[in-house]
Amino acid sequence: GAVVSQHPSWVICKSGTSVKIECRSLDFQATTMFWYRQFPKQSLMLMATSNEGSKATYEQGVEKDKFLINHASLTLSTLTVTSAHPEDSSFYICSARDVAPRETQYFGPGTRLLVL
Amino acid sequence: DAKTTQPTSMDCAEGRAANLPCNHSTISGNEYVYWYRQIHSQGPQYIIHGLKNNETNEMASLIITEDRKSSTLILPHATLRDTAVYYCTYGQNFVFGPGTRLSVLP
Numbered sequence A: 001g002a003v004v005s006q007h008p009s010w011v012i013c014k015s016g017t018s019v020k021i022e023c024r025s026l027d028f029q030a031t032t033m034f035w036y037r038q039f040p041k042q043s044l045m046l047m048a049t050s051n052e053g054s055k056a057t058y059e060q061g062v063e064k065d066k067f068l069i070n071h072a073s074l075t076l077s078t079l080t081v082t083s084a085h086p087e088d089s090s091f092y093i094c095s096a097r098d099v100a101p102r103e104t105q106y107f108g109p110g111t112r113l114l115v116l
Numbered sequence B: 001d002a003k004t005t006q007p008t009s010m011d012c013a014e015g016r017a018a019n020l021p022c023n024h025s026t027i028s029g030n031e032y033v034y035w036y037r038q039i040h041s042q043g044p045q046y047i048i049h050g051l052k053n054n055e056t057n058e059m060a061s062l063i064i065t066e067d068r069k070s071s072t073l074i075l076p077h078a079t080l081r082d083t084a085v086y087y088c089t090y091g092q093n094f095v096f097g098p099g100t101r102l103s104v105l106p
Helices: none
Strands: A004-007 A010-013 A019-025 A032-038 A045-051 A067-073 A076-081 A090-097 A105-107 A111-115 B009-013 B018-023 B033-038 B045-050 B061-064 B070-075 B084-090 B100-105
Touching: A004 A090, A010 A019, A019 A032, A019 A090, A019 A111, A032 A067, A032 A076, A045 A067, A076 A090, A105 B033, A105 B045, B009 B018, B018 B084, B018 B100, B033 B061, B033 B070, B045 B061, B045 B070, B070 B084
Parallel strands: A010 A111, B009 B100
Antiparallel strands: A004 A019, A019 A076, A032 A045, A032 A090, A067 A076, A090 A105, A090 A111, B018 B070, B033 B045, B033 B084, B061 B070, B084 B100
């Protein structure tokens, strides 16, 4: 099956610093990747859709200058949380979409971010 | 908005079949139905997908009604490791609802 990796799996940082999370599709090319965040006991919340070679599309209420997304290749998308604050602490999950007609999403294992 | 409706929670005895329903009444004719699950503190895992016909793989079976407005995910012999939150979605809808929290009981 298709594999998606995320790095790092967890990170602790000080308030005000920036954190970069990488998402890679290991055995398939993904023109579209997605970024979600998840708070405890809640469902996944879609943050943005990332298309290779173009600007990401952000969901309503998600600050694009706060959460920078880059999708420079067909196998890599990055999410940078800029000037992180404690309220940004969350579980961040990426997914990569398979090609049509399946268009199945394959998810990464997630990155747990704790901002002190 | 998720546009799907699922029970909030379900219990199932170990070894029994778990049948998880999902309503997706606004699905279009060419949109696939997808099922995923999320075990605690992990990323979601793809389970199965289908368009019109019933589907089966090594993990589960998917039954889609003839009008395609609902589907049922079947875990034929649930184990404790199947305890998870199960999500259904369809087409280009990448927003997830709250899903069904399945508890498999010994």
